[in-house]
Amino acid sequence: MPVVRSSADAPFGATDALLYVATILIFGTGWLPLKLQLGVVAPEVSGVWRFLMATGAMFALVVATRGRLAFGVRDHVLFAAMGVTLFSLNFVSFYYAGYHLPSGLLSVVFALSAVIIPFLSAAVLGRPVRRRVFIGGAAGVAGLGLVFGPAIAEGNGVDGVGAGLGLALAGTLCFSLGSLFSGIAARRGYPLTSLTAWGFFYGLVVLAAIALVRGSPFIVEWNARYLGSLAFLVLAQTLSGFAIYLMLIRRIGASRAGYGTVLFPLVALAISTWFEAFHWTLSAAGGIALVLAGTLLVLMPDRVGRGRP
Secondary structure (H helix, E strand, O other): OOOOOOOOOOOOOHHHHHHHHHHHHHHHOOHHHHHHOOOOOOHHHHHHHHHHHHHHHHHHHHHHOOOOOOOOHHHHHHHHHHHHHHHHHHHHHHHHHOOOOOHHHHHHHHOOHHHHHHHHHHHHHOOOOOHHHHHHHHHHHHHHHHHHHHHHHHHHOOOOHHHHHHHHHHHHHHHHHHHHHHHHHHHHOOOHHHHHHHHHHHHHHHHHHHHHHHOOOOOOOOOHHHHHHHHHHHHHHHHHHHHHHHHHHHHHOHHHHHHHHHOHHHHHHHHHHHHOOOOOOHHHHHHHHHHHHHHHHHHOOOOOOOOOO
16 A cells, blocks of 8 residues: 555645646636536536546556556545535536636635635544634635625625635535545545546536436537637546646645635636626725635645654
């Protein structure tokens, strides 16, 4: 069984730094392509095409490398939990949120996963919650109020901004749960390719089930915008991005892997400002700063007063 470095005291190495940079660039640039997927194809169907290709590629990689495919029922329960949270409901929520919010603001809400994960770790794994997590969480909530409060107060909260915020928060919660399950899987030492392949598979099953229940037609929008964004999301985000992210969790744990979420929004907001003409206001700027500051506070290593490094 491989050794998993997940201690909060473990220093970052050069490999960790490279993984962080790759994660930030991949996930920071993926929000606009997600928005470009929105059109005549239902979000859950876009998710089906995305994970159909990704699942096939991952299983082909497992077979080509003679990886492990057979696992017990208990293992598949964990794989399914990852698939439901990290590879299906997370995506559907953000796809639908994209109808109401610019891509940059989606990434700002997503950054709160770094705050949510420690609370989930406390609830599920019994880990203590540091005081700075509560302070960071309060700063994040206040920041969201500054960003979204004015629009909701103007009456855009029922079917507009408020709905988008609720969906984005639901997607963030699903991602946080999925990250927690990924951390558990990492400690059990599953092969990364096998873990990802089965997680993708169960995510695909859930997305297909949602599409069938909703009666969404399984169609493709045959234009450069849809196909190009789909190719980017499959190759860059789903295959490369999640492989790198899960590797990062395996090396340093889910909570510390959340450091990247502080910088995702900066990349996404820059892209949104350029391509979507995102309108900056003083309230929005202050709120975004509060969210990112709260996230950074939660993720800062707490070394003060420790008797050993």
